[in-house]
Amino acid sequence: MGIWQPLPDRTPAEVVHFVEHLRLLKDRTGLSLVSLGTRTSYSKSSWQRYLNGRQPPPRQAVLALCRVAGLDAAEAARFGARWELAMRVWPRPEAPDAAKAEVVEADTARAGAASPWGDLDEEEDTLPWWVPQDEPETRPARPARPAHDRTPAWRLPAYAAVAVIAILLVGLLFVLGA
Known part of the structure; x- marks a missing residue:
């Protein structure tokens, strides 16, 4: 269904295997990249990068594609294993020498x-x-916040209002007492 860019010759076999299966799974859904992006919360351009082997997909994107394609747990687990093997050998980007x-x-x-x-x-x-x-x-x-840090958002403005009222009352009492 999709016309995919060829993967570079130096691409490791595990990555080629994973990307080919990812492409087959995407084609199996019958969805366009835009529709796939809508259903998986990953953009069309992200799926283009993943399916053309320019960037590996995050595990969550692969799981989302498995759900959209209707894979059962065993098939999704096999995709997870392919993903893990590909991630171990996926070529990492080269950084400039100083960086x-x-x-x-x-x-x-x-x-x-x-x-x-x-x-x-x-x-x-x-x-x-x-x-x-x-x-x-x-x-x-x-990440879970500690119990002492779970202050509702409305409390800070409420405390500020109480402090302003208290200051006004003290000022009023000072003026009346003088």
Whole structure:
């Protein structure tokens, strides 16, 4: 259904296998890229990058495509396995020399490892596209705030209003008492 750009010759076999299956799954849905974007919350241009092998899709995008295509749990799990294999060998972008040195130093210091890519299994709030993320069901949308930090948004203006009223009352009492 889709006319896809050929993948570069140097693309690892696992990535080629994954992208080809991703393309077949997209074609199986019968949806245009615009419709696919609407149903999965990933834009048309994102799907173009994913399906042409220019950028790997996040795990959540693959799961969304599996849901739209109506895959059962076993088929979705096979897609998850293909995704994991492809992510391990997906070519990472080259950074300029100065920036690359800073990234290597920062990642090495943070991860405490000799690898410039750090630990690919660690979770962070913001991860590069090449670091696998947990499935949406297992990873909360936002980190939980401590109980003492769960102040409703209306309380701050209410406290400010009470403080202003208290100051006005003290001023009024001062003026009346003088």
